[in-house]
Amino acid sequence: xxxxxxxxxxxxxxxxxxxxxxxxxxxxxxxxxxxxxxxxxxxxxxxxxxxxxxxxxxxxxxxxxxxxxxxxxxxxxxxxxxxxxxxxxxxxxxxxxxxxxxxxxxxxxxxxxxxxxxxxxxxxxxxxxxxxxxxxxxxxxxxxxxxxxxxxxxxxxxxxxxxxxxxxxxxxxxxxxxxxxxxxxxxxxxxxxxxxxxxxxxxxxxxxxxxxxxxxxxxxxxxxxxxxxxxxxxxxxxxxxxxxxxxxxxxxxxxxx
Amino acid sequence: xxxxxxxxxxxxxxxxxxxxxxxxxxxxxxxxxxxxxxxxxxxxxxxxxxxxxxxxxxxxxxxxxxxxxxxxxxxxxxxxxxxxxxxxxxxxxxxxxxxxxxxxxxxxxxxxxxxxxxxxxxxxxxxxxxxxxxxxxxxxxxxxxxxxxxxxxxxxxxxxxxxxxxxxxxxxxxxxxxxxxxxxxxxxxxxxxxxxxxxxxxxxxxxxxxxxxxxxx
Ligand SMILES: Nc1ncnc2c1ncn2[C@@H]1O[C@H](COP(=O)(O)OP(=O)(O)OP(=O)(O)O)[C@@H](O)[C@H]1O
Ligand SMILES: [Mg+2]
Numbered sequence: 001x002x003x004x005x006x007x008x009x010x011x012x013x014x015x016x017x018x019x020x021x022x023x024x025x026x027x028x029x030x031x032x033x034x035x036x037x038x039x040x041x042x043x044x045x046x047x048x049x050x051x052x053x054x055x056x057x058x059x060x061x062x063x064x065x066x067x068x069x070x071x072x073x074x075x076x077x078x079x080x081x082x083x084x085x086x087x088x089x090x091x092x093x094x095x096x097x098x099x100x101x102x103x104x105x106x107x108x109x110x111x112x113x114x115x116x117x118x119x120x121x122x123x124x125x126x127x128x129x130x131x132x133x134x135x136x137x138x139x140x141x142x143x144x145x146x147x148x149x150x151x152x153x154x155x156x157x158x159x160x161x162x163x164x165x166x167x168x169x170x171x172x173x174x175x176x177x178x179x180x181x182x183x184x185x186x187x188x189x190x191x192x193x194x195x196x197x198x199x200x201x202x203x204x205x206x207x208x209x210x211x212x213x214x215x216x217x218x219x220x221x222x223x224x225x226x227x228x229x230x231x232x233x234x235x236x237x238x239x240x241x242x243x244x245x246x247x248x249x250x251x252x253x254x255x256x257x
Numbered sequence: 258x259x260x261x262x263x264x265x266x267x268x269x270x271x272x273x274x275x276x277x278x279x280x281x282x283x284x285x286x287x288x289x290x291x292x293x294x295x296x297x298x299x300x301x302x303x304x305x306x307x308x309x310x311x312x313x314x315x316x317x318x319x320x321x322x323x324x325x326x327x328x329x330x331x332x333x334x335x336x337x338x339x340x341x342x343x344x345x346x347x348x349x350x351x352x353x354x355x356x357x358x359x360x361x362x363x364x365x366x367x368x369x370x371x372x373x374x375x376x377x378x379x380x381x382x383x384x385x386x387x388x389x390x391x392x393x394x395x396x397x398x399x400x401x402x403x404x405x406x407x408x409x410x411x412x413x414x415x416x417x418x419x420x421x422x423x424x425x426x427x428x429x430x431x432x433x434x435x436x437x438x439x440x441x442x443x444x445x446x447x448x449x450x451x452x453x454x455x456x457x458x459x460x461x462x463x464x465x466x467x468x469x470x471x472x473x474x
Contacts, residue, residue, distance in 0.1 A: 058376055093382060104377035107474035108395050121391070122382035152473040170381065 007070050009034045009095070009174055009205055010055065015064035017050055017229075024050045025061070026229045032174065035203040039216040042226035043251060048209040051226070052176050055207070056098045057089065068095040068173070094123075097167030101179040103159045105151040105166070111138065112147040115165045123170065130169075137165040141195055157188030161195055174205040181212060193219075213255045217241060225251065258438055267446055270430035274454070277347055277416045277426060282409065284352035289359025296364055307360075314357030319350070320418050326350040327422045347419045355412060362404045366397035399469040406462040413455045427451075 008031040017025040024047045032038050040048050053059040055066060057073070061081050066074040073084050073092050083089065105114050116134035119125040125133070138144045141161045151159050160180055167175055177196065181189040193215050199206065200219050210216050216223055217237040225233045225240060225248050233240060233248050243249060295307035314322070327346040330336040370393055378388040417428035431447035434440075 056380060058379065090382065093380075096380075098380045100373060100377065102373060104371075104373035106374070106377070106392055107472050108399070117391075118381040118383065121387055150472040166381070 008032060008067075009036075009069060010207065011065070011067045011070075012051075012055060013065040015051070015054055015066070016062045017047075017054055017059065018062055019050075024229050025054070028064070028226075028229070028231060030224065030231070032205060032207060034173070034205055036221045037200045037204075037206045037208070037219055038222045038224060039220040040207065040209045040224045040226060041211070041213070041216060041251070041255075042232075046226045047229040048226055049178050052098065052178050052207070052209060056096055056176055057083075057093065058098075068092050094170065095173045097170060097172035097175045099160070099164055099167055099175065099177045099180050102183050103151075103156075103163040105159055105163055107151050110148050110150050111143065111154070111162050114151070114162055115169045118166065119169050134165070134169055137168055138162075140198075141165050142191075155188055156184045157191045160184065160188075160192045164192075164195055164199075168199075174207065175199070177206065177208040177210070179209050179211065181210070211255060213252055227251075258434070263434055263438075263443055264446070266434060267427065267430055267443060267450070270425055270427035271450060273344075273419075273425055274416045274427040274450075277351060277419060277424075278412060278454075280348050281351040281355055281412060281416075284348065285355035285359055288352060288356035290363050292356050292360035293363035293367065296360055297367065311357045311360060314354050315361075319354050319415060320421050322354055323347065323350040323418060323421055343422050343424050346422060347424050351412075351415070355408065358408055359405070362401050362408070363397065365404075366401040367393065369400060370396060396474070399474075402462070402466045402469060406459065406466070409458050409462065410455050413458055414451060417451075 010030070010032040012028060012030045015025050015028040016023070028047075028051060030038075030051075040051065042048055050059060054061045060083065061074060063076055063079065063081050064074070065072065065076060071092055073089060074081050076082070084092065106117075109117060112131070112134055115137060116127075116130040119130040119133065120127055135144065135147065138147055141164060143158060143161055143165065146154060146158060146162075151162065154162065160183075164175075164180075180196070181192050184192060189212070193212065196206070196208065197215075197219055208216070208219070220237055222234065223237055223240045224231055225243075225245075227247060233243055233245050235243075240248060241252060243252075292307060292311070295303050296311065298304045298307070323346065326349050327338065327343065330342070331338050374392055374396070375388060378392045383392065416426055419426045420429040420432070423429065427450055428447055431443040434443040
């Protein structure tokens with residue numbers, strides 16, 4: 001399938017998800033184009049993480065559709081969500097990467113190996129080339145002198161940058177971030193946000209769950225406000241920050257203080 | 258009987274004891290991992306069977322299990338029990354007994370691993386085998402090494418149980434000579450042997466634990 005320029009890179013349609021009777025996502029539809037940066041904001045428990053986990057197949061959705069570049073990964077048959085075959089998923093999954101709130105680096109691998117191991121083991125990139133690529137990425141993220149350190153020897157901000165490098169090493173088309181700075185001290189937050197801003201400048205497609213309003217405003221083409229498992233409002237940063245919706249106003253106001 | 262003859266007879270026993278020790282570890286460490294998979298299996302029937310197996314292995318004396326394995330061919334199949342089978346019976350009994358203990362240690366280690374490690378591996382595209390053997394198992398081994406050390410030290414002492422089916426390991430021989438010569442000397446030597454054996458085992462295990470100390474976590 002040849003993709004058109006205008007085709008959505010990520011598309012979720014009418015996604016629903018329950019956890020033991022609790023409706024966490026109700027009828028969520030999101031589409032993201034190539035090169036777009038979309039932030040998702042909303043109060044705790046609104047389903048932001050669950051949405052990212054459904055998009056990255058860490059969680060099975062109950063109903064709805066998910067596709068990358070127009071290729072369906074999950075779709076509905078007789079009102080139930082069906083997932084593509086294992087082989088299809090493996091191929092289509094290479095479109096995306098995910099950066100976790102608490103990094104989840106592999107503690108027994110040094111920084112370099114954390115970054116180059118998946119390209120070597122999964123993508124079968126020759127070791128030398130994987131290493132060169134990993135070193136380039138580490139340099140780009142200001143970590144070249146940490147290549148042979150272990151994650152436990154790094155600050156939280158450095159660990160998060162390594163995890164970003166690890167995700168980038170597989171050359172994904174879209175990168176999801178789930179509160180990438182929530183586990184970090186304020187001083188360390190800015191170094192991670194700077195890295196994400198740099199990626200935005202390079203037109204990396206990104207979907208970012210964040211509580212950093214100033215950052216979201218700066219970096220995003222579009223902001224989505226979620227609450228109670230539904231999208232309450234969606235628009236450009238200007239539109240959202242000038243929203244008439246009292247819930248949106250209240251939420252943004254609270255975080256901006 | 259001269260000291261040299263006693264020592265040379267005892268040294269035959271030492272070799273057997275060391276053999277029991279090494280072979281038991283060689284079989285029970287991998288077997289324990291397989292058993293732990295059964296114990297954690299989603300298949301309820303398999304899980305239940307493995308649970309019962311572990312309960313029996315840990316709930317009855319190893320000495321009794323040793324005798325059961327030794328006499329089983331005769332009582333179950335009417336086969337004649339040969340002398341060579343004695344040693345085999347010891348290795349079988351010890352391996353399946355220790356596998357049960359190791360299985361529970363592996364399970365504890367595997368279940369203590371944060372789910373995030375699995376999720377990170379999945380997102381990066383590692384398959385199930387790569388995730389387990391490259392990401393999970395090395396970290397599990399680091400976590401369980403202290404418990405494994407405890408079991409290996411117990412195993413050194415347990416090798417003397419082979420005496421009940423007259424396998425000529427260290428303790429069997431020491432006791433025989435001691436009774437014949439009415440002397441405590443062989444038993445003292447046996448005690449020293451087990452002590453030194455364990456000292457070496459502890460030293461090796463500490464060395465391995467140190468090797469895993471290159472990272473924290
Ligand atoms: N595995 C799970 N089992 C049961 N309930 C879950 C599970 N994961 C999430 N939930 C529930 O789903 C709801 C949405 O959770 P989610 O983590 O998606 O929210 P969030 O918007 O990411 O919140 P936060 O800002 O605190 O990260 C919460 O009520 C949570 O308790
Ligand atoms: Mg969350």
